[in-house]
Amino acid sequence: MTRYVLRRLLQAIPLLLIISLILFILISNLGDPLASFGGTRRRLPPADRERLTRQLGLDKPVIVQYVIWLIGNDWMKIDVDGDGIPDAYGTRQGVLRGDFGNSFQERRPAIEVIGERVWNTLLLMTACEAVVLIFSLLIGIYSALRQYSAWDNTITALSFIGYSMPVFWLSLVLIYIFSVNFKRWGLPYFPVTGMYDLEVGPTVGQIVWHLVLPVASLSIVSIAGYSRYIRSQMLEVINQDYVRTAYAKGLPERMVIMGHAFKNAALPLVTIIGMDLPLLLGGAVVTEAIFGWPGMGRLYFKATNAADIPVTMGILVIISVLVVLFQIATDITYTFLDPRIRYE
Numbered sequence: 001m002t003r004y005v006l007r008r009l010l011q012a013i014p015l016l017l018i019i020s021l022i023l024f025i026l027i028s029n030l031g032d033p034l035a036s037f038g039g040t041r042r043r044l045p046p047a048d049r050e051r052l053t054r055q056l057g058l059d060k061p062v063i064v065q066y067v068i069w070l071i072g073n074d075w076m077k078i079d080v081d082g083d084g085i086p087d088a089y090g091t092r093q094g095v096l097r098g099d100f101g102n103s104f105q106e107r108r109p110a111i112e113v114i115g116e117r118v119w120n121t122l123l124l125m126t127a128c129e130a131v132v133l134i135f136s137l138l139i140g141i142y143s144a145l146r147q148y149s150a151w152d153n154t155i156t157a158l159s160f161i162g163y164s165m166p167v168f169w170l171s172l173v174l175i176y177i178f179s180v181n182f183k184r185w186g187l188p189y190f191p192v193t194g195m196y197d198l199e200v201g202p203t204v205g206q207i208v209w210h211l212v213l214p215v216a217s218l219s220i221v222s223i224a225g226y227s228r229y230i231r232s233q234m235l236e237v238i239n240q241d242y243v244r245t246a247y248a249k250g251l252p253e254r255m256v257i258m259g260h261a262f263k264n265a266a267l268p269l270v271t272i273i274g275m276d277l278p279l280l281l282g283g284a285v286v287t288e289a290i291f292g293w294p295g296m297g298r299l300y301f302k303a304t305n306a307a308d309i310p311v312t313m314g315i316l317v318i319i320s321v322l323v324v325l326f327q328i329a330t331d332i333t334y335t336f337l338d339p340r341i342r343y344e
Helices: 002-026 046-055 060-070 111-146 150-164 165-186 204-238 239-247 255-281 287-289 296-304 311-335
Strands: none
Touching: 002 311, 046 165, 111 150, 111 204, 111 255, 111 296, 111 311, 150 204, 165 204, 165 287, 204 255, 204 287, 239 255, 255 311, 287 296, 296 311
16 A cells, blocks of 8 residues: 555656646736736836846746746845835745745735634635535435425425526525625624624634535535435445445444445545545635635635736646545545455
8 A cells, every 4th residue: 555655656746747737838828927016006017017027037038937936046135115125025946845925915825814814714614514424415315215205305396496506606505695685684694704893703602603605505406416426326336236235234233334335335426526626726716706704715716816926826736636635535544444455
């Protein structure tokens, strides 16, 4: 197993380099990175634009810019205000040495900007993933064990409805019902912006109360899709001979379902979860925008619109690394669920 993991990690190095190069080329053509330097009220004078273009290395070919971004450039010092004194940028150490550069918008390290938002996103997306897994498993297994019953037909209809609803539309409906109307009717209503009430502060109760609507809007669509997938996998497994044999031996139904059927039905589910988990870091752009949640989704949208290359590349590279690592973790998980799988 150790040799397999080391081999996969070594194979990931050229893959990540190719991915980062493609992303860098695409992002470099998003827009004008210098547009944010002049602020919202004025444009940079031509002389300052030319000076910053040269100092940032934006006048060089894209491949050269990529190499500087990757391995660093010890002579790069940026003078934003033209007073002859380098500002907060300093030298570029390169991504390979843990330096993603400095945000063009906020004039500070991109990794610091990302770090301020990543915990907010992990809080939102982890809560969402926990809700999705718990309800998907319960609904999917229950529906499979009662195939074609009234409950199964009802769950199937609701699942198709839930899966068909766009997230932005569902978010607005939840706001209208549980915030606008509940407030009008004098009932306890859910807040729709931010992580907590500024007058109260970031208490646990405030954060949980503000999480309800964003998590619900993200979870309903995912639960609808996951539960149908779990149902189909369970139906395929519970009709196998070894499950019937387990019933014939007199084993309790809970042991048969959870110890035999679900363990084998979970292999494809593990693959889906392994693909989803790295994307949690990217946040949910639409949901975070609607509910004013200060997470990675809003940061990515803002950085992309401003052609803030260091921040955008930092987010995408971190997600790419996590995708590779979680795929390796998924393969390792297979060996625990199915003893027949070996990588040696």
